[in-house]
Amino acid sequence: MFEGWDAVVLARAQxxxxxxxxxxxxxxxxxxxxxxxxxxxxxxxxxREVFINLFQYWLKIFAVAFGMGVVxxxxxxxxxxxxxxxxxxxxxxxxxxxxxxEVLTAFFLEAGFLGVMLFGLERVGHRLHFLATLMVATxxxxxxxxxxxxxxxxxxxxxYAVNADGQFVAADWLQVIFxxxxxxxxxxxVLAAYLTTALVVGAVGAFHxxxxxxxxxxxxxxxxxxxxxxxxxPLQILAGDQHGLNTLEHQPAKVMAMEGHYQSHPDGAPxxxxxxxxxxxGRVDYAIEIPKLSSLILKHAPDAPLNGLDxxxxxxxxxVPITFWSFRIxxxxxxxxxxxxxxxxxxxxxxxxxxSKLLHIFAMAMGPAGFVAVLAGWIxxxxxxxxxxxxxxxxxxxAASPLAAPAVGSxxxxxxxxxxxxxxxxxxxxxxxxxxxxxxxEQGPRGDLPAHAAGITPAVGVAAQGAT
Amino acid sequence: xxxxxxxxxxxxxxxxFAVFVYVVMDxxxxxxxxxxxxxxxxxxxxxxxxSVAPVWDGNETWLVLGGGGMMAAFPLAYAVLMPALxxxxxxxxxxxxxxxxxxxxxxxxxxxxxxxxxxxxAGGSMLAALAQGIALGAILQGxxxxxxxxxxxxWDWLTPFSILTGIALLVGYALLGATWLVLKTxxxxxxxxxxxxxxxxxxxxxxxxMVSVATPFLHIQYTERWFSWPNIVLxxxxxxxxxVVAVALLRSLATRQDSRPFxxxxxxxxxxxxxxxxxxxxxxxxxxxxxxxxxxxQSSQLFMLAGVAVLVPLILGYTGWAYxxxxxxxxxxxxxx
Numbered sequence: 001m002f003e004g005w006d007a008v009v010l011a012r013a014q015x016x017x018x019x020x021x022x023x024x025x026x027x028x029x030x031x032x033x034x035x036x037x038x039x040x041x042x043x044x045x046x047x048r049e050v051f052i053n054l055f056q057y058w059l060k061i062f063a064v065a066f067g068m069g070v071v072x073x074x075x076x077x078x079x080x081x082x083x084x085x086x087x088x089x090x091x092x093x094x095x096x097x098x099x100x101x102e103v104l105t106a107f108f109l110e111a112g113f114l115g116v117m118l119f120g121l122e123r124v125g126h127r128l129h130f131l132a133t134l135m136v137a138t139x140x141x142x143x144x145x146x147x148x149x150x151x152x153x154x155x156x157x158x159x160y161a162v163n164a165d166g167q168f169v170a171a172d173w174l175q176v177i178f179x180x181x182x183x184x185x186x187x188x189x190v191l192a193a194y195l196t197t198a199l200v201v202g203a204v205g206a207f208h209x210x211x212x213x214x215x216x217x218x219x220x221x222x223x224x225x226x227x228x229x230x231x232x233x234p235l236q237i238l239a240g241d242q243h244g245l246n247t248l249e250h251q252p253a254k255v256m257a258m259e260g261h262y263q264s265h266p267d268g269a270p271x272x273x274x275x276x277x278x279x280x281x282g283r284v285d286y287a288i289e290i291p292k293l294s295s296l297i298l299k300h301a302p303d304a305p306l307n308g309l310d311x312x313x314x315x316x317x318x319x320v321p322i323t324f325w326s327f328r329i330x331x332x333x334x335x336x337x338x339x340x341x342x343x344x345x346x347x348x349x350x351x352x353x354x355x356s357k358l359l360h361i362f363a364m365a366m367g368p369a370g371f372v373a374v375l376a377g378w379i380x381x382x383x384x385x386x387x388x389x390x391x392x393x394x395x396x397x398x399a400a401s402p403l404a405a406p407a408v409g410s411x412x413x414x415x416x417x418x419x420x421x422x423x424x425x426x427x428x429x430x431x432x433x434x435x436x437x438x439x440x441x442e443q444g445p446r447g448d449l450p451a452h453a454a455g456i457t458p459a460v461g462v463a464a465q466g467a468t
Numbered sequence: 469x470x471x472x473x474x475x476x477x478x479x480x481x482x483x484x485f486a487v488f489v490y491v492v493m494d495x496x497x498x499x500x501x502x503x504x505x506x507x508x509x510x511x512x513x514x515x516x517x518x519s520v521a522p523v524w525d526g527n528e529t530w531l532v533l534g535g536g537g538m539m540a541a542f543p544l545a546y547a548v549l550m551p552a553l554x555x556x557x558x559x560x561x562x563x564x565x566x567x568x569x570x571x572x573x574x575x576x577x578x579x580x581x582x583x584x585x586x587x588x589x590a591g592g593s594m595l596a597a598l599a600q601g602i603a604l605g606a607i608l609q610g611x612x613x614x615x616x617x618x619x620x621x622x623w624d625w626l627t628p629f630s631i632l633t634g635i636a637l638l639v640g641y642a643l644l645g646a647t648w649l650v651l652k653t654x655x656x657x658x659x660x661x662x663x664x665x666x667x668x669x670x671x672x673x674x675x676x677x678m679v680s681v682a683t684p685f686l687h688i689q690y691t692e693r694w695f696s697w698p699n700i701v702l703x704x705x706x707x708x709x710x711x712v713v714a715v716a717l718l719r720s721l722a723t724r725q726d727s728r729p730f731x732x733x734x735x736x737x738x739x740x741x742x743x744x745x746x747x748x749x750x751x752x753x754x755x756x757x758x759x760x761x762x763x764x765x766q767s768s769q770l771f772m773l774a775g776v777a778v779l780v781p782l783i784l785g786y787t788g789w790a791y792x793x794x795x796x797x798x799x800x801x802x803x804x805x
Contacts, residue, residue, distance in 0.1 A: 064572045070525055071568035075561045077532050080539060081550025082557055088550070089616055092543020093764040097772045100540040103533045104779040111529045112786045115522025116793055123793055165616070167543065169765045401551040407622035411558045418562050422569055429576040445575070 002409030008400045010408040011083040014415060016382075018075050020375055021419050025069030027374045030144055030190065031197025032062050033137035035224075036117075040133050044126060049440070050216045057217065057438035058201075061430055063118050063445045068426045070111075075415070083408060087389055087399035093169045094160060094176055095150050102146035110139035118445045141190065148189055152182035154390050155381070156250045168390070180250050184243040185381075191236045192377065195337060196370025198228035202340075203367025206360035208437040213354045217438035222363070223353060230341035237334055241297070247384075248298055251391060253312050254384030257323035259294055260284040261308040268292040269306035274328070277320040282309065284324075318386045326379035333373040340366050475770065476763040479541040480752065482776055486537055488741050490530035492644070492734050496520075497527050499645020501567050501593020502638060503664065504586060510579075512657050513586060519652045519798045521571055526787055528564065540772055544616060545752040545762035551618040552611035553603045556625060560599035566592030594638065601637025605630030608747065609686050613756040629682055636675035640737065643668040647729035654797050658726070665721055665729055673714055676740055680707070683747060687755055690747050703746055710739050 002010065036058055043051035077099065080088045088096075116124055116132040124132070159175025160168045170176050205222030208215055248255045256262075260272040262282045271294040275287035292302035299306065309317055340362055347353045385391050389399040401408075497520050507513055520527075539546040550557060570589035574582045606625035613619060646668055649661035684691040694703045713735045720728035752759045763769065 064576065067525075067569050067572045070528065071565040074528065074532060074564055077535050078550065078557055078561060081535070081546045082554055085547040085551050085618065088539055089543050089547035092539045092546060093768040096536065096540025096543055096546075096764065097768050099536045100533070100772050101775055103529065103536050104775050104783065107529045107532060108526065108779075108783045108787070111526035112783065112790050114525055115790050119522050120793055163765060165544075167765070170767045170771065173767075173771055401554075402617045402619070403551055403554065403622060407554055411554070414558065414562060418565060422565055425573060426569060429573060432576070445572070 002405040005405040005409060007403055007405040007408050008397050010405055010412055011400050011403075012396065014083060014408060014412040015079060017412070018072065018079065018415055018419070019378075021423060022069070022072040022076055023374060023378060024371050025065055025072060026140070026143070027189075027193045027196045027371065028200065029062065029066050029069050030140040030193035031195075032058060032065065033133075033140045034194065035197055035201065036062060037130075037133050037137040038224075040130050044130055050220050053438045053440065053442040054217050054221055056442040056444045057433075059118065060445050061433050064426055064430050064433070066110075066114065068423060072419070072423075082411075083401050083403070084389075084399050085401040087394070090166060090394060090399070091154075091168050091390060093167050094153065097170075098146050098150040098153070098177070102143055102150075106139045106143035106146065109142065110136050113139070121444065144190055144193070145186060148186045149177050149179070149182050152185045153177075153179045155179075155185075155385055156181040157390055157393060168393075181243075181246055184239070184246045188236070188239045188243045188377075191232055191239055192370070192374050194228065195232050195236060196374055198225045198232065199337065199340075199363075199366050199368075199370040201225040202229065202363045203365075204434045206363035207434070209354055210357060210360040210364070212437075215437050217442075219354050221438075223348075226341065226344035226348070226353065226363070229337055230345045233334065233338035233341045237338060240331075240334065245298065247381075251385060252307065253309065253316065253318055254323070254381070255298065256307070256309045256312070257318045257320045257384050258327040258380060259298075259306075260287070260320065260324045261294070261306060262310065262320070264306065264308040264310055265295070266305045268303040269294040269298075269308075271297065272324075277324045279317075279320050316387065318384050323380055323384045326376040326383070330373050330376040330380060333369050333376070337366065337369060337373070475766060475773070476759045477750075478773070479763065479769055480750075480759045483534060483537050483541060484741075484745060486530055487534040488738070490527070490534055491741070492737055493527035493530060494524075495641045495737065496644040496648040496730070497524050498567070498593045498597045499641035499643065500648065501589050501645075502597060502642045503645050503649075504590035504593070506664065507657070507660070510582075515653055515657060515798050516649065517571065517574070517589075519648070522794045523787075523790060524568070524571060526790065528568070531564075537772075541764055541769055542752055542759065542762035543764050545757055545759075547616065548611065548613055548618045548753050548757065549607065551622075552620060553606055553625060554622050556599040556603040556606065560596045560603070563592040563595030563597075563599060567596065568592075593641075597638045597641045598634045601634035602626075602630045604637065604744075605633030608633070608683065608744075608754060610754045610756065613753060629686065632675070632682060633679060636672075636679050639668060639671045639675050640740075643672050644730070644733050644737070647733045650726055651730045652798050654799070662721060662724065669714070669717055669721070669733075672736070673710075676710065676736075680743070689755060693747060706739060706743050706746070710736065713739065 036055060039051050039055040039058070042048070043055060080095075113132040113135040116129065117136050120132065121129045153176055156179050157168070158179040159170060159172035161171045163169050201221050202225030205218045205220075205225055208218035209222055213219075244255065244258075259269070260275060260277050261269060262277075262284065268291070270289035270291045272284055273288045273290065275284040275289075278285050295304040295306055296302045298304075309320070343359055343362060344353060347356050347359050353359070387396055388394060389396045500516050500520060504513065504516070507516060535546075566588040567590075570585040570592065574585035574589070577585065602625060605627070609627060609629055611618060611620055612624065643665060646661050646665040650658055650665060653661065684694060693699060713732055717729055717732040717736065720732060748754055750758045750760070752762050
């Protein structure tokens with residue numbers, strides 16, 4: 001099996017597959033960890049029972065999602081060596097330390113405090129438990145910092161030199177870490193994680209309000225989620241625009257692929273709304289265009305010239321169709337999310353936020369939109385930088401392990417089978433947890449470890465703790 | 469250049485430390501999975517799972533540090549060994565997936581499906597332990613290197629020796645798991661764990677003996693390292709210490725001192741690990757690549773050293789705190805007491 005296949009293509013398929021599965025979980029747990037910290041803070045501050053019920057409710061879901069994120073993440077950290085050993089050898093001196101710092105500053109922090117966060121509320125007292133929740137939430141953000149720094153360095157390498165063995169070595173670590181695309185990517189991704197979580201929380205809230213609009217828990221979570229969508233979606237569109245301008249500066253071929261600009265436009269480039277990119281012929285068939293708009297967006301002048309892929313050597317072209325389409329999916333969903341936020345703002349003003357079935361259906365339909373948008377965004381940025389692994393410096397074909405196709409193909413099949421079985425089960429368990437509304441006296445991740453939350457106000461708990 | 473030599477050695481010890489912490493921390497954790505089929509009662513299984521549920525994730529993080537740290541500090545060794553160990557590493561990852569998700573999944577399902585996740589927990593733990601042991605044996609027996617690449621096939625790792633080391637680690641982890649149960653449980657569950665520890669200790673001494681006898685036959689360098697004069701003055705204490713610890717462990721099992729067997733088993737692991745280090749040093753890919761050849765440039769090793777010096781003590785501190793929070797015996801039905 002797999003004789004005659006291209007081992008590099010199989011390795012790329014494996015990376016794309018395992019990465020796509022993995023990224024869904026961090027995107028969710030970054031946002032959810034912060035949300036849990038907010039809920040616990042509100043509970044400690046206000047003493048309202050609804051917040052601890054929501055906290056325990058989402059904590060159970062967090063536990064399942066976090067576990068899946070951990071196990072799929074371990075796979076990623078070893079894949080650099082198994083399938084991409086030439087990459088590991090050449091970039092190890094730069095990417096390795098960034099990932100080592102991620103482990104040291106983020107993974108241990110999350111893992112160390114996760115146990116207390118999940119099972120320790122009654123063992124350590126409320127204040128220490130809140131500290132644990134904060135540490136886990138901080139850990140997820142630190143993790144995003146390092147891994148996006150590493151990814152951004154591969155997109156826009158800076159602060160490096162090349163040694164006699166052909167390895168990239170750091171000349172200036174600050175330039176390596178804060179490479180040109182990093183700040184934009186970090187902001188764009190963290191906002192994406194927050195929006196993704198807000199849409200999930202909103203959809204779950206909408207589902208329960210749709211069935212019974214008087215439930216206190218769903219009302220609170222729906223309102224919080226819709227505020228998030230209202231406020232963050234426009235910010236995210238702005239951040240995405242800035243990220244795009246940064247990409248135009250450092251990776252122009254990627255923007256050409258996103259825009260479907262095979263040809264240069266010396267006096268103003270049109271915005272291609274839709275069309276069928278024809279990579280072989282080097283043109284977009286059946287294009288529906290708005291004249292000059294692309295130049296206006298990217299250069300802030302309608303007649304500004306924009307180069308096309310005809311200025312880039314053919315062997316350096318990214319695969320335009322995938323980049324073009326995934327970019328449109330991401331942007332389309334971004335505007336839909338903003339629409340949801342605006343609708344909710346309108347309903348809120350009218351006083352029908354909790355009663356409007358139409359809004360609830362809209363919010364439910366948008367539940368998975370964040371995940372799809374995150375995946376589409378990653379596909380855009382990762383295919384758009386092809387055919388390079390380290391942009392302009394190391395080609396993807398030169399980064400792979402010296403392995404025969406059967407080895408890579410077999411492991412690909414193994415991962416596909418295992419991931420579908422495991423993660424399908426996980427998603428079912430999460431959906432099952434979501435199908436129940438958060439209740440009075442909601443219990444934590446262990447049904448048989450009573451959380452004693454019902455009826456106890458934090459003030460009493462804190463006082464009791466202070467007395468001991 | 470002298471500074472670099474010292475740095476590389478220092479980093480070899482740091483990576484070795486991370487891997488050792490992984491082995492002892494996830495070792496008992498995987499060991500519980502290996503022993504799971506011997507504890508069919510639901511109440512026992514709940515207790516066993518609860519005894520590690522708060523800490524398993526932290527335990528596995530050391531594996532990520534071992535792998536990530538090796539890529540950072542010795543990228544050439546990482547680039548050569550990972551393709552060489554392709555199949556065992558993939559098998560280990562898949563094993564870890566099954567057992568890792570089982571921690572949460574088994575609480576989220578019905579009784580009949582819970583058994584399925586219990587099988588996933590046990591099977592995944594066994595697969596991961598076996599694969600790690602096989603990988604260890606495959607490294608010891610050496611891999612085919614050409615220039616900066618692995619140059620062998622994807623089944624080269626499979627030899628009687630690597631199977632032996634695979635089984636050895638499986639037995640060792642099971643002993644760690646059994647003595648962990650002695651430490652963390654009580655009543656019939658603990659009695660059973662005592663009985664198992666007894667058998668597993670003899671099994672472990674047997675496999676340590678077999679691996680020790682087989683290793684010198686792999687390479688003449690191993691023989692010289694262990695048996696040539698004056699090395700033998702330094703190496704002879706290792707087997708003697710193993711014997712002393714084994715006797716102490718046997719006594720602690722016979723006199724039923726709950727808190728001792730686990731830590732004596734850790735000592736047994738430490739000694740075996742030191743023996744491994746004696747065999748391998750200064751090679752990181754035995755007989756092909758030394759730690760100095762594989763070392764990443766000073767700029768990388770120094771940059772990380774700063775982080776390790778500050779963060780590892782901090783990590784050990786809060787990890788210790790997490791263990792402290794969940795200290796004591798675990799009881800059925802009500803979690804920790």
